[in-house]
Amino acid sequence: MxxxxxxxxxxxxxxxxxxxxxxxxxxxxxxxxxxxxxxxxxxxxxxxxxxxxxxxxxxxxxxxxxxxxxxxxxxxxxxxxxxxxxxxxxxxxxxxxxxxxxxxxxxxxxxxxxxxxxxxxxxxxxxxxxxxxxxxxxxxxxxxxxxxxxxxxxxxxxxxxxxxxxxxxxxxxxxxxxxxxxxxxxNGPAAPPPSPGRIIILEDAMSIASPAVQDQAASALERIASRAGLALERVRFSEIIGEQSELSACNLNGLRDLQTAEFQSTVGNWIEACKPELGFTFSMAYGNVQRFDRIAALDRLANRERLFRQINAFFTPDTVISFPTTPTIAPRKGSLNTLEAVMAFYDPAMTITAFSGAARLPEISAPLLSVEHCPVGLSFVAGNYQDEFLLNAVREMLI
Amino acid sequence: MxxxxxxxxxxxxxxxxxxxxxxxxxxxxxxxxxxxxxxxxxxxxxxxxxxxxxxxxxxxxxxxxxxxxxxxxxxxxxxxxxxxxxxxxxxxxxxxxxxxxxxxxxxxxxxxxxxxxxxxxxxxxxxxxxxxxxxxxxxxxxxxxxxxxxxxxxxxxxxxxxxxxxxxxxxxxxxxxxxxxxxxxxNGPAAPPPSPGRIIILEDAMSIASPAVQDQAASALERIASRAGLALERVRFSEIIGEQSELSACNLNGLRDLQTAEFQSTVGNWIEACKPELGFTFSMAYGNVQRFDRIAALDRLANRERLFRQINAFFTPDTVISFPTTPTIAPRKGSLNTLEAVMAFYDPAMTITAFSGAARLPEISAPLLSVEHCPVGLSFVAGNYQDEFLLNAVREMLI
Incomplete structure (x- = not known):
């Protein structure tokens, strides 16, 4: 190559x-x-x-x-x-x-x-x-x-x-x-979806982001909401699901175990049967897959289904929730060379990305933020199956 | 063996x-x-x-x-x-x-x-x-x-x-x-779903069934509705989706092509690459898969998405629709030995089964009918993701 x-x-x-x-x-x-x-x-x-x-x-x-x-x-x-x-x-x-x-x-x-x-x-x-x-x-x-x-x-x-x-x-x-x-x-419906009626910051995801990303995201969303004639709202994850919980529950108590169990059943089976040569980084991650306790994890699958229902119950057909797509700009090449560096990148990133994953939501990352001349995305999500509303809402809000 | x-x-x-x-x-x-x-x-x-x-x-x-x-x-x-x-x-x-x-x-x-x-x-x-x-x-x-x-x-x-x-x-x-x-x-919600509020016969599916199956299904549903204190309703497929159409559209204009295209991409790829020994009956069916025009079929995929939306828009959270699971009792063993016999079994059966398939509905077949001492099922369906309501409704109606 x-x-x-x-x-x-x-x-x-x-x-x-x-x-x-x-x-x-x-x-x-x-x-x-x-x-x-x-x-x-x-x-x-x-x-x-x-x-x-x-x-x-x-x-x-x-x-x-x-x-x-x-x-x-x-x-x-x-x-x-x-x-x-x-x-x-x-x-x-x-x-x-x-x-x-x-x-x-x-x-x-x-x-x-x-x-x-x-x-x-x-x-x-x-x-x-x-x-x-x-x-x-x-x-x-x-x-x-x-x-x-x-x-x-x-x-x-x-x-x-x-x-x-x-x-x-x-x-x-x-x-x-x-x-x-x-x-x-x-292949969605031809009928036009509603215009966005609520723009809400997911506070827990904001607070994970670096201060510079938080500032930029807040300013961008203030401008977007103001142009749309809407008051920018803020909500905590616990208010969305109606019980005390941290946003990290989406990943740690739900999606992560489901992902690991399913990966075992697709690629994992093939790796165990064929013993292929694996790259260094993947080998490290796959060690965790091999040590994973499937049976202990089954109870987490019920959590992910509950989170799916709770989060979607919060959405109305005109609600958009927003947060930084990732907490920071990209790490430097070659810098993810210690377990600490890897965890410092993955843990906060997946705490945010697991929100849509657990709730099966559509999410658009928009290239709106910049820190130290490097890009960071601002994400917009809508309720499950509201993909056409989300596409329309993002165009209306940003163009 | x-x-x-x-x-x-x-x-x-x-x-x-x-x-x-x-x-x-x-x-x-x-x-x-x-x-x-x-x-x-x-x-x-x-x-x-x-x-x-x-x-x-x-x-x-x-x-x-x-x-x-x-x-x-x-x-x-x-x-x-x-x-x-x-x-x-x-x-x-x-x-x-x-x-x-x-x-x-x-x-x-x-x-x-x-x-x-x-x-x-x-x-x-x-x-x-x-x-x-x-x-x-x-x-x-x-x-x-x-x-x-x-x-x-x-x-x-x-x-x-x-x-x-x-x-x-x-x-x-x-x-x-x-x-x-x-x-x-x-892993559904713990909260009890509503009791069935509407029991509706899908007339198009009934009319495909043999007269004996129709009679038995109608009597069974009259008893079930009466015991539930509900008036047994009837609806035509065109009323469900709000436009002139036959029930066969679910299969012929939607699900069938999606199924064929997806089967090509899973098992079809493997068969073409590995040329395995195939059974006689499967070989016949697979001939149609090989001759299938994927590109012409893409427009049908949009139809299935439209049917999914139209059919689900008809359901309220307490609606059950019912019809015979299959149009007849089982054919005799070995009788599906001509193209005509195969088509006479598959076409009407799939016209009925494609209703839930196209609309992603939960369906329960209940062993309630019997013709010539042979069983036939009576099916109950609810809206997409209303699986717990359907399980509950069938228990309430039948126990």
Whole structure:
């Protein structure tokens, strides 16, 4: 692989012509390397996986949806190993370039998707998000990114990962492109959704962010609310769910164990049976997967279902909740080299990203903040299945 | 494999002790052979698949949920090849015995699950349903069967089939057992749901049924409504969705193409790459999969999303819709030996089963009807995610 290609986020350059004309005419996209493209092996971020599996004969359904809507596929994009990471420093493929902060990590696991868009190779990238794999690179690379409501978009032809949690979404340089590509896959209602009636800051997520990110997010949201003629509201997580609890419950008492248990049942089974060569960083993370107590974790699954119901009961059809997508700008490349550094990056990031994950919410990360000349995203979420309302609300609020 | 074991629906006898005490103490269950059991190969109804894949090291998450709730696993149950069938006559494994109509097919693809329960080997069986694979054998074998709302129960460790359509559910001899097993996996709210306020016959599904089935279903529903103090209502499919349409639209203009496209992306890729030996019946069906035009079918996916929204907009939180699960009793064994006979069984059956499939509804088939001494199920459905209401409503109405 040429270093230059990896800089740009590409595992493989492609040129798949659109299948029909449509709303995505003239747009170029890349495809994260855990999503099938006919005739080209899918690596799942792992050379061992790529060697062990034949090339698919069909595109993933979402790839066909985009090609049939007029878009052209220009490449396969680097993914972190088994997409089980948020940092984007691939042991096997290298670290795609964070165009707006070149000495910093791009974030993962959709690192190549982000780099291909931020470096101008593609207008958007088709990628996946379970624990934050679209939202984190969107935030750290200064792009628009959306994970839809869980199970809104078909995962046929997307490699099995965490069946209750995984989503298919998009990273893009421009909001109108993100919007158009997401709508092709969502197949939503034609009727216009309501305008946003409430804009609410999730205080617990704000308070995890660095002071500079907090200040910027608060100012941006004051401007947005004021322009929309709305009073900016604030809410604590415990008020949302109606009981004493910290936001960290979404990750620690719910989503994390579900994700680990499901990963064991998909990739874990394959690793145990085939003993492939694993990258150093993934090996460390997988050690925790191997030591995980599935049975003890079953009670946590009930927590995640309760959080899903409680959080969605808070939303009205015109409510938008906002918070910084990640608590800080990207760490410097190579700095995640101690357990402390890894935890300092992952723990606060996942405390925030698990909110949408646990509640199956659609979330859009908007490239609105900048600290030390490095990007940070501002996220907007709506209730489960309110994806079209959220897309519409973000356009109304920000354009 | 002993013929006697296949009669009883078993691929393999097992004895996996419960992991903890719980609400399923003393209950025995079998597991359909597309759901992983640690240390035992999963065949997916195909000897070629079984030979090509290693044994899983983890149970599927749903298996662990049941074992941790007190149930004991007593066997692996026969599944139709790649679960891509509704008849239950496995080319490779034989036809499990329909205990209540021994000269007739059991229905599929959860044929072994149904036989293991109906023949007394297990109190319930853990199985899967996309196009009707739980509901059809429930109806034809005289059992309780439930497919939950799509994506309510984790499919981690269940072999990938049709990611937007597949569900994990239960077949049982008794309603209280079905109820208990489903609730363990659903992790639903503790608050009691409303009592049924409307019981409505879906006329289009009734009119597809044989006259004897129609008469029995109508009498049963008159009794049920009267005992519940409700007027039995009737509705046409076009009234539900608010536009001129036949019920067959759910299958023909929506679900069928989505199922075919997704099956291509899971099992289809593997078949094309590995060229396994295929059974005669499956080969016939797979010919249609190979000739399928994915791109032309993409527009149908938008139809299924529209049907999902339209049908769910009709439901209030206390509405139950009812119809015969299958239009007739089971065909005789070996009678599906011409294209005409196959179509005469599948087309009307799938016209009915696609209603819940397209709208992601929970559906319970109740063993309430009998024609020529052979069972037929009466189905009850509720709105998407109203699984606990439906379980509660069926108990209230029928006990």
């Amino acid at each position: 040429l270093d230059r290609a990896i800089d740009l986020g590409l595992v493989e350059q492609l040129d798949l012509a659109p299948l029909r004309h449509g709303p995505l005419d003239k747009l170029r996209f890349t495809v994260k390397d855990n999503i099938d493209i006919a005739g080209h092996k899918t690596s799942y971020g792992s050379p061992a996986w790529r060697n062990a599996h034949p090339a698919p004969v069909h595109n993933a359904l979402c790839v066909d949806q985009l090609l049939a809507a007029g878009a052209r596929c220009v490449g396969k994009a680097v993914a972190d190993e088994f997409t089980y990471s948020l940092d984007g420093e691939s042991f096997h493929f290298g670290t795609p370039r964070n165009a707006k902060a070149p000495d910093r990590i791009p974030g993962g696991s959709s690192s190549g998707s982000a780099a291909s868009v931020a470096n101008g190779i593609a207008d958007f990238s088709l990628c996946t998000d379970a624990g934050g794999s679209i939202r984190v690179p969107a935030s750290l690379c200064g792009l628009w990114g959306m994970r839809p409501s869980t199970h809104r978009i078909s995962e046929a032809g997307v490699l099995p990962f965490q069946p209750s949690v995984s989503t298919v979404g998009v990273l893009a340089e421009r909001l109108d492109v993100l919007d158009a590509a997401m709508r092709v896959m969502l | 002993l013929d006697r074991a296949i009669d009883l629906g078993l691929v393999e006898q097992l004895d996996l002790a419960p992991l903890r005490h719980g609400p399923l103490d003393k209950l025995r269950f079998t597991v359909k052979d597309n759901i992983d059991i640690a240390g035992h190969k999963t065949s997916y109804g195909s000897p070629a698949w079984r030979n090509a894949h290693p044994a899983p090291v983890h149970n599927a998450l749903c298996v662990d949920q049941l074992l941790a709730a007190g149930a004991r696993c007593v066997g692996k149950a026969v599944a139709d090849e790649f679960t891509y069938s509704l008849d239950g006559e496995s080319f490779h494994f034989g036809t499990p015995r329909n205990a209540k109509a021994p000269d007739r097919i059991p229905g599929g693809s959860s044929s072994g699950s149904a036989a293991s329960v109906a023949n007394g080997i297990a109190d319930f069986s853990l199985c899967t349903d996309a196009g009707g694979s739980i509901r059809v054998p429930a109806s034809l074998c005289g059992l309780w069967g439930m497919r939950p709302s799509t994506h309510r129960i984790s499919e981690a460790g269940v072999l990938p089939f049709q990611p937007s359509v597949s569900t994990v559910g239960v077949l049982a001899e008794r309603l209280d057992v079905l109820d208990a097993a489903m609730r363990v996996m659903l």
